[in-house]
Amino acid sequence: MIFKSLDGKSYGAYKKFLRDEIFSFENFYFKFTRIQSDPYAPPSVVEAVCDHEFSKEVVKNKNPSEDFIYRHLYSSLKKRSKKSGSGNSGYLGVPKPSNCILKRSAVEFKGKKLILRFFVGLPAKGRRIDGKEAERILKIRIPKAISEVLSISEDSILEQVMLYNDQQHIREVLKERNAVAFIAEGSILPRRDSLSEEPMKGAKPFRCQESESLELPSGKVVRGLFIPQGLTVITGGAYHGKTTMLEAIQRGIYNHVRGDGREFVVARDCILIFAEDGRFVNSVDISTFIDKLPSGENTRFFSSKDASGSTSMASSIAEAIEAGFEAMLIDEDTSATNLLYKDEVMEKLIRKDPIKPLCNQIKSMIEKTGVSVILVSGASSTYLPLADKILLVEEYEPKALKVSFRSKAEKVEFKVPRERTFLGIKGLGRVKVKGFRIVLEISNRKYEIDLSKNPRIVEEGQVKLIARGIERFGREKTKAKKLAEKFNEALKEKGFEFFKKPVTPDLAEVDGKDFLWTLNRLPADFG
Template identity: 40%
Template sequence: MSDWHATAVRRRALAVLLAKRLRSACRTRDLRIDAGGQEILRRASCDVGEDGSVVFRLGAQLPGHGRRIAGREAARLLCELLPDAADDALAVDAAEAERWVRHADDVAALREQVAERGLVAFVADGSMLARRSGVDDRPMESGVPFAAPASMAVEFTLPHAGTVRGMGIEPGVTLIVGGGFHGKSTLLRALESGVWDHVPGDGRDFVVADPSAVKIRAEDGRSVTGVDVHAFVDHLPSGDDTRHFTTENASGSTSQAAAVVESLEAGSRVLLIDEDTAATNLMIRDARMQELVAKDREPLTPLVDLVRSMADDHGVAVVLVMGGSGDYMDVADRVVLMDAYRPEDVTERAKALAAKPTGRSVEAEGFRMPRARVIDPRSVSSEARGKQKIRAEGTDGLRFGESEVDVRSVEQITDPAMTTGIGLAIEAAVRQGWIDGEATVSEALDRLEEALEAGGTAALLKIRDVDLAVPRRYEVAATLNRMRELRVRRSGE
């Protein structure tokens, strides 16, 4: 059907469907294709053209004996098994293809309407947010379907699915609270994954988040280069300049402060934070601790005293999972209680509790956006390091030249193909002059994003013909910022 490939979103969905079908059709381990997981991403493994043409890119392990290729077995693999698998993949059932492309239409329409409504996220009723396990990202078979509280419910009309009702999250500060094991972190993980489209039947089919949403966490031991963390760390006993903070071994608090600043520098306007993976001393200082340790002896300014200014003065929405500190009720616009995976709007109750003074004092007047940085391109080129090598180590690390970049805490990297895509995007940014020693980090990312939007996987395949998925600018920025060889200067210097 010609309309299956009529739009870019349809072609992307159809390409993922065909890649998955080819993976299933390959009846030998000697043929492999990157078909990804639950996300619908632009992948090098399959490309559907505007004219309906299909290009598969896959790997073949040629059979052999020692250093000699077994010719007959190789011929059978390439001339019989591979064509048969491709034929099976392309013989897609019309109803199945129609389901995928219609789903792509609906998600695209939903994202557009959510943005027009001014929301930062939406979770549809009936969504299955829980996953089967930590290593199986498919929906839990016996989980609790999501149902929006009436006070936060919104409806959208989609071209094929019709009316969809669910919970809309507005800008500002949103607090997700509740007891342990009641679904707080599960909801946040669904939101962080909501920057990507998902395959039909994933359970998060109509869970979408602002495209700029970034998950923030603490990360002991990471390197930080020239980041303005002064809003969170106004001085250090060592006398180091916190407006241009650099360390090879960040603490939990300084790493989280850097992650916030780096995400804002990259253009994020929605931050997602879970107290389970956050630095406690950067999140809160309660009244008793304030009385015991005077402010002039505490260099850290906790997020609770900055988050209101971030939202009001700079338009940065923050969604926080919080189960241990009630002080965030003082600054929250809305509070969602998760009770056995069912959300309840408890904003009014929380405001009533917040009206009772705790004796805690606010430790900051407001949040100041950081000064822009400029990257030295010589510090991030894989070729400049002797060996032009870019290789993913799963989703935990990236081999870039002779360097190993630890990205295990960049939680929105979906799979190894995206890790590879990030490395190639960084190399492309240097080769094409998007990182040129003059452009700020934001400007360089703008150029990269524009090129990836226009060229897709082709822009990265020019660097190397490998399995890859096209990343967002935010994962590229997070990886750049974790390079220990990175060199930067402040804009204007």
């Protein structure tokens, strides 16, 4: 390849010269799978196929091993990424990882090979090729970055493997003990700020009175709090850590890297339920909570383009049960309070209220569906006598609490919502991603959904995979829950290639339930 001959040519010449070019080195080679047409366009994609000397133990434990290698790939490329011309010239990189251990499309063990994928901004001066800089990038900077990744200490990878396996062991123990979450003593739950994943400096480590010990496969013994199945109420004064504790439990669906502070905060498959004024609702059965509307609308098939706080929250509960979540997390501060409870005076005053609050049917709901509920409540005692466990949080330390008074809430039989069928998105056009937002064209109109509202979504790569899932499954006709299962099966059996070919470096694994969560909030057809 003569780079001098490219120098000064029109930028489009990159495609002609690089399309079939393979760059070979001692223990790896790389090629371009996508070549940008303009220096201001999204960067090109390189795929490197590498021989490696990692042991079977590393390769067998793909999730933690690939995650660890990804973090080193990110760092190795970042320090060699250098603005060198117009547009994206000189950029080398992959998306910044969160503190969650995830499978990502940029790093994959395939057979005896290690595949690395990353972005490269082919250099230009204006809109003309910078041949000399291209040679430096392709013959020096990229090979050095790959070689650095291949020289990672295996011991450091196996440390993360051990941590990951300890975390997975706790997940198994949760099932054995009929618990929904575990929070280890010494965990740092608060974050530095609302935009940061890093632990707050000087934060008080988590402590609890009802501490139980647990021996892990590594030999490490941790002590902490098990939260049982059923209804758990977390109460206490403002600013004492109730919501922080709930947020940590939500993030406990993922394993975390060392140093995060929440390494041993582990939870079953749970979802935060909150009021979402203005959301789309598609044929959801909310009749157990809301019935006999003045409009006469049949709430077994409730739809709305602009749901209220109570109808949106009732819909989210029904959708969570339909999707098969094991637990719901509810915070009084972000809820429609008229769906949570109603005091005695208001019950007597309002005789024709179509809303039957959750407090009246929560015990029946748990019994009939098997779903658990963790509820943060600091302003009402309504749920305290109904709870299987009460935790009073003071200065980030939960203490078991018992109450002697009985519930005055009228008991109402919970009606399990009917299962819906997904009938596709009629008129589905282009699907784009902007950060944590998906922008869709549906019947020549634009719709936007912000996935940052779903606390289970922690990386933009997950948003991109959901967007690709909409393209693949957006015209399917199947049961809603089955659609989530099909999404998971496709990712497990066929990998990222099923969703995007050729595979780009910016995809991250996400649960099919979160794919369904997204469809539920779009103008889709459900029956």
